[in-house]
Amino acid sequence: MTPFNFTAAPARVVFGTGSLQHLVREIEALGAHRALVLSTPEQAASARRVAELLGSRAAGVYAEARMHVPIETARGAREEARRLGADCAVAIGGGSTTGLGKAIALEAAGGTVRFPIVAIPTTYAGSEMTPIWGLTEGGVKKTGRDPRVLPAAVIYDPELTMTLPLGLTVTSALNAIAHAAEGLYAHDGNPVMSLMAEEGIRAAAAALPPLLRDARDLEARSDALYAAWLCGTVLGNVAMGLHHKLCHTLGGTFDLPHAEVHTVVLPHVLAYNAGAAAAAMARVVRAIASAGRPAASAPRAVFDLARDHGAPTALREIGMPADGLDRAADLAVQNQYPNPRPLERAAIRELLQRAYEGARPD
Numbered sequence: 001m002t003p004f005n006f007t008a009a010p011a012r013v014v015f016g017t018g019s020l021q022h023l024v025r026e027i028e029a030l031g032a033h034r035a036l037v038l039s040t041p042e043q044a045a046s047a048r049r050v051a052e053l054l055g056s057r058a059a060g061v062y063a064e065a066r067m068h069v070p071i072e073t074a075r076g077a078r079e080e081a082r083r084l085g086a087d088c089a090v091a092i093g094g095g096s097t098t099g100l101g102k103a104i105a106l107e108a109a110g111g112t113v114r115f116p117i118v119a120i121p122t123t124y125a126g127s128e129m130t131p132i133w134g135l136t137e138g139g140v141k142k143t144g145r146d147p148r149v150l151p152a153a154v155i156y157d158p159e160l161t162m163t164l165p166l167g168l169t170v171t172s173a174l175n176a177i178a179h180a181a182e183g184l185y186a187h188d189g190n191p192v193m194s195l196m197a198e199e200g201i202r203a204a205a206a207a208l209p210p211l212l213r214d215a216r217d218l219e220a221r222s223d224a225l226y227a228a229w230l231c232g233t234v235l236g237n238v239a240m241g242l243h244h245k246l247c248h249t250l251g252g253t254f255d256l257p258h259a260e261v262h263t264v265v266l267p268h269v270l271a272y273n274a275g276a277a278a279a280a281m282a283r284v285v286r287a288i289a290s291a292g293r294p295a296a297s298a299p300r301a302v303f304d305l306a307r308d309h310g311a312p313t314a315l316r317e318i319g320m321p322a323d324g325l326d327r328a329a330d331l332a333v334q335n336q337y338p339n340p341r342p343l344e345r346a347a348i349r350e351l352l353q354r355a356y357e358g359a360r361p362d
């Protein structure tokens, strides 16, 4: 057994169909009184429903969340929270909405004010389980870790994911798998996170075929959300490597859709790292095989999983400009960070070319 250190992040999770009904109880347990409900404009109706459920504990609704938390949106939300006298946020939505809650908590944390978040995730991105915040200013996204932005409670209610479109269902599940796959070879990994990662990959892979047949299959929705919790926990507890760095760069610099980028890039990063992380690759293969999909290699297992469920497999399909690949390779090696295989610019450029074309890995 490789020696390890592990300090678990505090996390309160309420999981189950209909668990949204426990929201008031969760707010009361935090000692909070006035919640600002956050969502994207597309999910404003869900936010209003949550506000109704909260009754007098709702301070108001701010349905302006956007991908990558633009600083202007964060400022608007902070101002609205102050104006309405909110003492906590309820974030209903995907990573963009949770991210907005974190942006408010981050600023409140800068002073002496505690501003807890109750997250109600409706995608599989996993932000609700992490202390990672992100803010975009002038086209540049900054991220950091701060334990004070970690949601104080998370309500996972599979019923709220029934409306997630099939395309985003598949790519968001692959986004979750990406956290787990990189967690399996993290330099600061540990056996508990590896168990969660392997089970998360299995559960995500097992949920996709029934969801392809019927996107409103509640049991499969429940499995996918369970996978999101497991994989999000891995993301929050161990360091990510080349895959997350590349996706962050591609998403931020070329404004590509988050879950799709993760889906397309993951098989190619696994191929890049395969020789340097054999044990992790074997666990990815084992997890996907336990979901009924035996495969020759981890990169191929992940590529085929995405392709067979209708997800994009090429960066060129999702808006990546061909003349941006060199810049992306430069940015990926700008700072050194832990990754099983050392960062080699030429090999990463080649990886990006294969991802751009959608080549099936070996």
Ligand code: NAD
Binding pocket: 040, 041, 042, 043, 066, 067, 068, 069, 093, 094, 095, 096, 097, 099, 122, 123, 124, 125, 126, 127, 128, 130, 131, 132, 133, 134, 160, 161, 162, 163, 164, 165, 168, 172, 235, 258, 259
């Ligand atoms: P998202 O939150 O941007 O949501 C995408 C779209 O889907 C939005 O229009 C949203 O309203 C809609 N949507 C979400 N759930 C729905 C549902 N159940 N039914 C119908 N529509 C629904 O997408 P995402 O992939 O969840 O999050 C991406 C963002 O989160 C990125 O900015 C990424 O950087 C960030 N993120 C951060 C972390 C972290 O730890 N800080 C982790 C993962 C992702």
